[in-house]
């Protein structure tokens with residue numbers, strides 16, 4: 043433990059409500075609460091509290107309050123409390139400060155500066171409850187032209203089609219590996235994706251063999267720099283293969299799954315010995331150029347008999363548009379862009395909070411560039427990193443995405459409260475941990491229902507908003523910036539987004 | 547032919563790999579001769595996808611012994627031979643020069659190359675055998691998880707990078723010559739044997755950063771290296787009896803493929819390179 047650090051949270055227990063049931067003591071993996079039998083009283087070690095609110099919501103008498111502790115150093119807008127506390131931790135250890143989840147710094151959230159259009163008078167709106175409203179989306183490369191033959195009343199497509207994967211709503215669960223999250227959380231994502239007719243992404247942790255048959259059709263498998271769990275059977279069991287180049291939360295760096303987390307099952311799924319560190323190097327060591335990327339894309343297509351779209355996931359960084367163009371030219375069928383606010387199970391704080399650019403700007407720039415070059419149809423775009431609600435989804439699609447990846451939103455649906463301590467392995471919600479005492483708090487039957495409800499609710503809202511614009515298929519909104527206007531944005535921002543100011 | 551977008555020639559899109567692919571039936575009829583379980587493919591002028599189309603087609607006909615002639619730089623040979631329902635190990639002999647990613651993701655087949663190989667031999671290979679009667683380029687055996695690779699001569703940079711092992715899968719890479727920098731970088735498992743036969747008497751290996759970030763597996767190296775050529779995550783040891791047995795076994799196997807005197811090779815000085823920690827980066831974080 044560190045000396046001289048201010049506790050981040052304050053715990054208040056209303057003694058007249060507390061019935062000494064000790065639920066809080068059992069629920070907190072950070073060992074904050076402790077019962078003293080002699081005094082018949084509960085005490086708290088506030089320094090250990092991460093503010094996850096688990097004890098608060100489970101206390102049967104609502105006796106607990108956990109709040110950010112306001113005591114602070116002398117106010118200083120340059121040397122904030124965070125900066126000072128982190129520095130003190132480093133002074134004691136010489137280590138790299140780790141964090142989890144997504145960037146929480148107040149960078150501009152463009153979604154909140156974009157507003158949507160609706161039909162009034164000149165163009166009727168559509169009621170999705172009574173009229174068809176298509177959300178089905180096809181992920182993959184589209185042909186340049188479509189040659190159709192009408193033969194004795196039969197319609198036949200003559201052009202050669204590339205593999206495409208239909209999803210029932212333009213929302214896909216983003217890469218979260220078994221290892222970073224618990225088996226229960228992983229399985230919940232798989233069940234929900236299957237039930238709703240969309241996809242989940244295995245991340246770099248492999249796909250357990252016993253899940254392949256049941257969930258393979260709803261799976262995006264990753265081939266990342268560590269190549270963990272990658273063999274021909276794994277690749278062929280999936281619907282889409284994703285080459286992971288970068289991640290929004292930590293562009294340019296690899297990942298370390300520490301040996302303590304490599305249990306038997308995880309070792310088996312990643313195909314590595316138990317207890318060894320699973321090190322994912324920062325680059326893929328066979329990819330140092332667009333030509334090399336192309337080589338891996340086609341290696342994966344060869345390994346799967348050209349039956350599956352290949353996606354390339356990159357972090358949103360400077361020059362992302364040119365990079366995306368190269369990726370499409372290298373042969374990718376899907377480009378996934380993960381923005382500055384994308385989440386992670388563990389990343390150095392300095393990287394998470396300072397590297398990369400906001401998704402909105404990156405997405406708009408990529409879409410614009412691919413259109414200018416006449417190659418937008420050659421790939422689908424998956425937008426990731428900071429999608430919080432259905433309005434963000436629909437705005438992303440209007441900025442050029444085919445569909446979005448949601449990670450954090452799915453975790454929140456399962457119980458996550460964004461305490462940012464994913465890297466400690468002590469997630470009280472049973473999501474980001476491998477401790478069986480904690481993971482059994484998550485029941486895949488129940489949490490998959492919550493995920494399905496999330497998809498259902500958002501899809502419905504998207505249909506309502508689409509109908510309001512007088513559009514009856516999500517496809518017609520893709521890249522349709524006429525339906526967006528900016529509020530409170532600078533000229534350059536409107537330019538990058540390709541959006542007019544409100545009132546124009 | 548490249549198809550332009552009709553707006554601006556500068557932005558034309560050319561499909562480097564899949565443009566103008568000929569139908570496999572046509573290629574098969576013209577270029578494949580089958581006799582019993584043996585097949586001969588004439589790959590003259592084929593694109594990489596075409597070769598692999600034809601190979602797959604030939605394998606599906608029940609042929610298990612395939613010779614591919616006139617190979618000049620085509621990639622991914624052996625990659626598209628995953629038949630989960632009907633797995634029969636094939637033997638594929640290649641004349642002369644296969645391209646990059648030879649045997650990438652290979653699952654149990656045997657590939658013999660009568661010539662040099664390029665980059666990415668055995669990339670993420672799962673099982674099987676690759677024997678190269680010549681040299682190979684960069685990133686040989688990257689992320690290889692099982693099977694064996696024998697290269698008669700030298701290899702390029704970043705050999706055996708992130709090679710790993712798992713349960714009964716123990717990949718083995720034997721190199722007759724020497725290797726360039728970053729041999730065994732990030733290595734997590736498996737056995738690499740570097741014989742240094744291309745070096746003159748007493749001439750040291752030139753590679754630097756050998757075993758940087760290594761956290762599993764073992765490298766047996768014949769000949770001389772200086773301490774400064776090794777990554778800081780590796781330690782050098784003498785071979786014990788068990789090690790000697792392993793090395794002897796694979797050196798004999800090497801000689802059975804390429805000739806040479808196994809006893810003479812084994813009489814040279816070997817060292818064993820091991821990771822000093824299974825957790826090289828375990829202590830760099832502040833929680």
Ligand code: SF4
Pocket residue numbers: 069070071072073074075090091092093094095096097098108470
């Ligand atoms: S860490 Fe969570 S469960 Fe523990 S005391 Fe704090 S809020 Fe309660």
Ligand code: SF4
Pocket residue numbers: 055059060061062063064065066067084100101102103104105106
């Ligand atoms: S959970 Fe609530 S009622 Fe039970 S011991 Fe803790 S504070 Fe008291």
